[in-house]
Every structure is written in C-alpha cells, then in structure tokens.
Amino acid sequence: MSTSKSQFGIQYVDTGSALHALNGITKFIVFISWVTIVLTTFDLRIILSMVAIGLALLAVSRVPFSVYRPLLIGAVVMLSLNALFMFLLAPRQGDIYIGSQHILLSLPGDYSLSAETLFYLVTVTLKYFSMFPIALLFVFTTHPTEFAASLNKLGVPYKIAYAVSLTLRYLPEVKNDFVNIMHAQQARGIELSKKAPLFERLKNSAKILIPLLFSSLDRATDISNAMTLRGFGQHKTRTWYSQKPLTQTDWLWIGIMLLLTIAAIAKRILDNELFWYPFY
Structure with a gap:
C-alpha cells in the first residue's frame, strides 16, 4: 500500500x-x-x-x-x-x-x-x-509473513503461524468486501448514511453483515482449496523467506x-x- x-x-x-x-x-x-x-x-x-x-x-x-x-x-x-x-x-x-x-x-x-x-x-x-x-x-x-516466520522460529507450528499470517492479510480484504457490499446495498435503495435514523441504520447494517459473512466463508474455502492443491502441510517443517x-x-x-x-x-x-x- x-x-x-x-x-x-x-x-x-x-x-x-x-x-x-x-x-x-x-x-x-x-x-x-x-x-x-x-x-x-x-x-x-x-x-x-x-x-x-x-x-x-x-x-x-x-x-x-x-x-x-x-x-x-x-x-x-x-x-x-x-x-x-x-x-x-x-x-x-x-x-x-x-x-x-x-x-x-x-x-x-x-x-x-x-x-x-x-x-x-x-x-x-x-x-x-x-x-x-x-x-x-x-x-x-x-x-504478516515476517511475523509468521518469527512465530515459527519460537516453536509455534508453522501451520498455526501461517494461519496467523493469513488472518493479518485477510483484514484488508474484509474491509474491501464490506465497502463493496455497502455500495451495492445503497444502489438498491437501502439507506445507510446519516440521512436515516440511527435505529434504521443499525437494522440496515444487518443487510451488509450477512452477505459479508457468506463472502468470508466463500473466500476461506477458496484459500483452503488453493493451499491443498499446492501441497501445504505435507512436510513437518518449512523455510521462510522473510525471517x-x-x-x-x-x-x-x-x-x-x-x-x-x-x-x-x-x-x-x-x-x-x-x-x-x-x-x-
């Protein structure tokens, strides 16, 4: 960035x-x-x-x-x-x-x-x-990658360390999905700006959170499949470029x-x- x-x-x-x-x-x-x-x-x-x-x-x-x-x-x-x-x-x-x-x-x-x-x-x-x-x-x-490498060096299993790395990398993607879903809902006429009363905005927020949840689950499935196809986890140890x-x-x-x-x-x-x- x-x-x-x-x-x-x-x-x-x-x-x-x-x-x-x-x-x-x-x-x-x-x-x-x-x-x-x-x-x-x-x-x-x-x-x-x-x-x-x-x-x-x-x-x-x-x-x-x-x-x-x-x-x-x-x-x-x-x-x-x-x-x-x-x-x-x-x-x-x-x-x-x-x-x-x-x-x-x-x-x-x-x-x-x-x-x-x-x-x-x-x-x-x-x-x-x-x-x-x-x-x-x-x-x-x-x-994220450097932190995962450091955790692995301290004795944390590399699978757990890599999961932490993926979590840190996933945060901006969640934000992007949230913004995209919010814009899509606003285009459908759902008011989320300050023009709407507070409780109406809170109620309409659920129409963002539910699609965001399913989007996150789909993304997690895609990442899991990609890692499986690349043979992740087959070996007991791994090397780190960013350590x-x-x-x-x-x-x-x-x-x-x-x-x-x-x-x-x-x-x-x-x-x-x-x-x-x-x-x-």
Missing part, C-alpha cells in the same frame, strides 16, 4: 519507521505486555499515560492519520455507548467500588449521577481505549516491557484499593 494515499484500512503500511524495523515477535510481546498492564490496573494516571504513549507511537510509525482516523472515531463512539449502557444497567457501580457518593446530577430512582460513577465510567472507557492504539500499531507495522533475527534493540524493548509488566502485576497485588480516586 502506498503511503501517499490516505485511505481507510486495517493492514500493513510500510513507512520505513523505526517501529517497522522491529522484529514481529518483539511487537507481539509489546502488544501482549501492554494488554496485560492495562488489564491489571484501574489507576487513571497509568491509563492516561498509556493512551498518550500509544497515540505518540502511532505518530512515530508515520502511518497517515487519515488511515486510522475512522477507526479511532468508531472506537470512541462504541466505547461511549458502552459507558452509557454500563450506567443504565448499574448506575451505582462507581459508588460501590469507590465507597462514597457525591451527587452531581439528581435523576429519578437510582440514576442520579455521582462524581464517583462518572469517574468510574471515564476510567473504564479510557482503560479499554488504551489498548486500541497499540493494536492498530501492531497491525500497521508488522508484515529475520532479534537485534539488540528488540531485546531492549522486550526487557523493558517485561519489567513494566512485572511492576504492574506487583502493584495490583500490593494495592489495597481497586480504583485510584483522588477526590475523597
């Missing part, structure tokens, strides 16, 4: 940045460590730091902002809806976790919004969002992330309170 074209997509984008030069295994360990750290904490200070670092790393990757802007917007919208439903289902969850209640907005029943519940919803929403930039970074900077060794920089990244992960787990064990709340 040419970096000069600013288009939406979820796929490897070669910009030649320092992050692209890292080994695929290094980026995978960074991703897993990152997710582990996020899952072990409800400390808003740590979460905000990880959001800032994740967005900064996306900028360092030099992937055009227009490529992932729709993804960020979609993530914000979905997480905002998630926070709304969390409040509707458990309006006093923040009060219970934090152990106090200071009402900001009086509403009927249990739905009065407190400072504690608002803080809880913001913390959880940012917690989920903080994993999103690093996930995008992994996909944008990791060549590359771990460098000192890779080991430095791995060491730093492992230390941070251990520190995060230790902090979670030693902390007396689940949430960091500065407004008692």
Whole structure:
C-alpha cells in the first residue's frame, strides 16, 4: 500500500519507521505486555499515560492519520455507548467500588449521577481505549509473513503461524468486501448514511453483515482449496523467506516491557484499593 494515499484500512503500511524495523515477535510481546498492564490496573494516571504513549507511537510509525482516523472515531463512539449502557444497567457501580457518593446530577430512582460513577465510567472507557492504539500499531507495522516466520522460529507450528499470517492479510480484504457490499446495498435503495435514523441504520447494517459473512466463508474455502492443491502441510517443517533475527534493540524493548509488566502485576497485588480516586 502506498503511503501517499490516505485511505481507510486495517493492514500493513510500510513507512520505513523505526517501529517497522522491529522484529514481529518483539511487537507481539509489546502488544501482549501492554494488554496485560492495562488489564491489571484501574489507576487513571497509568491509563492516561498509556493512551498518550500509544497515540505518540502511532505518530512515530508515520502511518497517515487519515488511515486510522475512522477507526479511532468508531472506537470512541462504541466505547461511549458502552459507558452509557454500563450506567443504565448499574448506575451505582462507581459508588460501590469507590465507597462514597457525591451527587452531581439528581435523576429519578437510582440514576442520579455521582462524581464517583462518572469517574468510574471515564476510567473504564479510557482503560479499554488504551489498548486500541497499540493494536492498530501492531497491525500497521508488522508484515504478516515476517511475523509468521518469527512465530515459527519460537516453536509455534508453522501451520498455526501461517494461519496467523493469513488472518493479518485477510483484514484488508474484509474491509474491501464490506465497502463493496455497502455500495451495492445503497444502489438498491437501502439507506445507510446519516440521512436515516440511527435505529434504521443499525437494522440496515444487518443487510451488509450477512452477505459479508457468506463472502468470508466463500473466500476461506477458496484459500483452503488453493493451499491443498499446492501441497501445504505435507512436510513437518518449512523455510521462510522473510525471517529475520532479534537485534539488540528488540531485546531492549522486550526487557523493558517485561519489567513494566512485572511492576504492574506487583502493584495490583500490593494495592489495597481497586480504583485510584483522588477526590475523597
């Protein structure tokens, strides 16, 4: 994909940045460590730091902002809806976790919004969002074949490693199929733009997802048949054209992330309170 074209997509984008030069295994360990750290904490200070670092790393990757802007917007919208439903289902969850209640907005029943519940919803929403930039970074900077070769070198069976490679390669194809099906449905008069009410758009989205599912199954069958005809899986081992060794920089990244992960787990064990709340 040419970096000069600013288009939406979820796929490897070669910009030649320092992050692209890292080994695929290094980026995978960074991703897993990152997710582990996020899952072990409800400390808003740590979460905000990880959001800032994740967005900064996306900028360092030099992937055009227009490529992932729709993804960020979609993530914000979905997480905002998630926070709304969390409040509707458990309006006093923040009060219970934090152990106090200071009402900001009086509403009927249990739905009065407190400072504690608002803080809880913001913390959880940012917690989920903080994993999103690093996930995008992994996909944008990791060549699928090179990553599969690295996994195989670590002892992962090459069939599984190759399946991971195919999954990463398949992401942009899913996007292309989605766009083509959406355009076909719009040509048939199905309204999916902002002109239609929200619930009508959600209902019409099912008319995209079902054909997309069958299209994906057909494509998977074609890929399986092609691999069988080429004799894939007949041998116990295989060689990789894109395999590359771990460098000192890779080991430095791995060491730093492992230390941070251990520190995060230790902090979670030693902390007396689940949430960091500065407004008692």
